[in-house]
Amino acid sequence: MTDLFSKFDPLIAERQALLDTGVRDPFAIVMDRVLSPTQAIIQGKETILLGTYNYMGMTFDPDVIEAGKKALDEFGSGTTGSRVLNGTYQGHKACEDALKEFYGTKHAMVFSTGYQANLGLMSTIAGKDDYIILDADSHASIYDGCALGNANIVRFRHNSVEDLDKRLGRLPAEGGRLVVLEGVYSMLGDIAPLKEMVAVAKKHGAMIAVDEAHGMGFFGANGRGVFEEAGVEADVDFVIGTFSKSVGTVGGFIVSNHPKFDVLRLVCRPYVFTASLPPSVVATAATSIRKLMHAENKRAHLWKNSKRLHQGLRDLGYNIATKEAESAIIAVLLPDQEKAVMTWQALLEQGVYVNMARPPATPAGMFLLRCSLCAEHTDEQVDLILERFANAGRIAGVIG
Amino acid sequence: MTDRDETFAKVGELIAPFNKKGVELSEATTFAGDLEWDSLTVMDFVAAIEDEFDILITMNMQAEIETVGQLVNAVEDLRNGGE
Numbered sequence A: 001m002t003d004l005f006s007k008f009d010p011l012i013a014e015r016q017a018l019l020d021t022g023v024r025d026p027f028a029i030v031m032d033r034v035l036s037p038t039q040a041i042i043q044g045k046e047t048i049l050l051g052t053y054n055y056m057g058m059t060f061d062p063d064v065i066e067a068g069k070k071a072l073d074e075f076g077s078g079t080t081g082s083r084v085l086n087g088t089y090q091g092h093k094a095c096e097d098a099l100k101e102f103y104g105t106k107h108a109m110v111f112s113t114g115y116q117a118n119l120g121l122m123s124t125i126a127g128k129d130d131y132i133i134l135d136a137d138s139h140a141s142i143y144d145g146c147a148l149g150n151a152n153i154v155r156f157r158h159n160s161v162e163d164l165d166k167r168l169g170r171l172p173a174e175g176g177r178l179v180v181l182e183g184v185y186s187m188l189g190d191i192a193p194l195k196e197m198v199a200v201a202k203k204h205g206a207m208i209a210v211d212e213a214h215g216m217g218f219f220g221a222n223g224r225g226v227f228e229e230a231g232v233e234a235d236v237d238f239v240i241g242t243f244s245k246s247v248g249t250v251g252g253f254i255v256s257n258h259p260k261f262d263v264l265r266l267v268c269r270p271y272v273f274t275a276s277l278p279p280s281v282v283a284t285a286a287t288s289i290r291k292l293m294h295a296e297n298k299r300a301h302l303w304k305n306s307k308r309l310h311q312g313l314r315d316l317g318y319n320i321a322t323k324e325a326e327s328a329i330i331a332v333l334l335p336d337q338e339k340a341v342m343t344w345q346a347l348l349e350q351g352v353y354v355n356m357a358r359p360p361a362t363p364a365g366m367f368l369l370r371c372s373l374c375a376e377h378t379d380e381q382v383d384l385i386l387e388r389f390a391n392a393g394r395i396a397g398v399i400g
Numbered sequence B: 001m002t003d004r005d006e007t008f009a010k011v012g013e014l015i016a017p018f019n020k021k022g023v024e025l026s027e028a029t030t031f032a033g034d035l036e037w038d039s040l041t042v043m044d045f046v047a048a049i050e051d052e053f054d055i056l057i058t059m060n061m062q063a064e065i066e067t068v069g070q071l072v073n074a075v076e077d078l079r080n081g082g083e
C-alpha cells in the first residue's frame, strides 16, 4: 500500500538538504520571552522584531491589557460555543460596535480569524452561477474560500486594471459578480490602485470586497485602510479584516452597509461551525480598535520608519520589491534560497528577526526577506537594523 | 483544415513561447507533466489564449484541462457559446 506521506518526499528532501548546509531552520523560531512589541529573547539573545504584523504596537498597550484581564476575570477563559449558539457574549457585541464605529458602517461581523472571515464570505456570497474575480496574488484565505464554495473563479494579473476590465467584459450577462481586492499585498508590500480598480468593477456592475488585513490602522485619515485613502469607501460593499495585525490580538471580521448583511451569520459555515473568540480577546480587540481611531501620531511615525528603512536598504545596495515604501512591509529580494537563508541567519545572529518567504507563498518564485515595521520602533532601532543589514549582507555576499 | 484543426494550430502557436524545452505537441501532451509548466506560466498562457479567442477560461475549467487536446475542445466549446 502507498504511504500517504510519500507525496511530501520531495519537500522533505529539499528541507533536509537546506538544513544539512548547517543553517538554522527559518520556520522553527521560538520566542522564549517577549519584552515589547519590538523586542524578544530568541535563543538567549535580545532580538529586534522586524517580522511581526504588530504594525501599531498595540500588544502591550496598558489599556488593552487591562481590558483583557478584566474580561478574563468577569467572563472566564472561553465561550466553548459557536457565535450562533452560546458563544456570543456582550463583549462580542461590544467588539462589533467598535468596528461599526471605526469603519462608519451599519454592520459588522466578528469571526474567529481573518482566514475564516475570507473563507466565509467567498464560499457563501457567490453561488454556482456567480463569478468571483480575484487578483492572482490574493491571500491563501481568499483562494481557499473560493475552493470551499461553488462559484466560477476568474483570476486577473496582479494589480492590472486593464486585465480586470477585460475579464469583467467577457463575463456572461447572467450571474452575480464579486471582485476581490486587497489594500496592501503582504508578500511584496505593494498597494492596489483601488481608485481605478473599483471604478472598473462598478462599471461592470460587480460587488466589491477589499481585504484590509495589512492596511487597517495605518492608511487613511481614520486608519480604515487603503480603500479610505483612495476615497472609494462609498463603492466598496465588504471590507474584510483581521485582529492579528494592527489590532494586536487574534480574530477576523467583515463590515458592510448592505441591508441584508446579517443573514451571513446563518449561512457562513466558518462562522457557525467553530467556537467564538474568548472574552478576553474580544475585549482587547475592542479597546485596541477604539484607540486606533485616534492614532495619528503612531501612523506618522510608522510612515517615517518605513520610508527610512526602505531608503537605508536601497543605499546599502539591496533590491527591494517596490520602488518606494508603499506600506509598512519592505520586501528584500534575494536571488535564491541559499542566499536568503544565509542573510536571514546572519541577521538573526546579530539580533534582528525578519520573515523569510519562499515559493509557493511568494509570487514568481521569489525568495524574500520580509521586513515589517512597527510604530513603536524607535529611530535608534531603525539605525541598528540598518547597521545589522549592512553586516549581514556582506557576510552572505549579497551586497558589495 | 477544419475549424478544430485551425484552433489546434493557433493553440500550438501560443504554446510555443512557453515551450522552453521544445516538446513536440500532440493532442495528448500534458501541461503539467510534459511541458512542466508552473502555475505562473499557466496563468500567462491562459491569458494569452483568452485574449486570442476572446473567451474566459475560469479556474474551475482550468482544473479539468490537462492536455492540449482538452484545451482545444474547451476553446471550441467556448467560442460556440456552449458550456
Ligand SMILES: Cc1ncc(COP(=O)(O)O)c(C=O)c1O
Binding pocket: A113, A114, A115, A116, A118, A139, A141, A182, A186, A211, A213, A214, A241, A242, A243, A244, A250, A251, A252
Ligand atoms: C491579506 C490577508 N488576509 C487574511 C489574513 C488572515 O488573517 P488571520 O491571521 O486573522 O487569519 C491574512 C493574514 O495572514 C492576510 O495577510
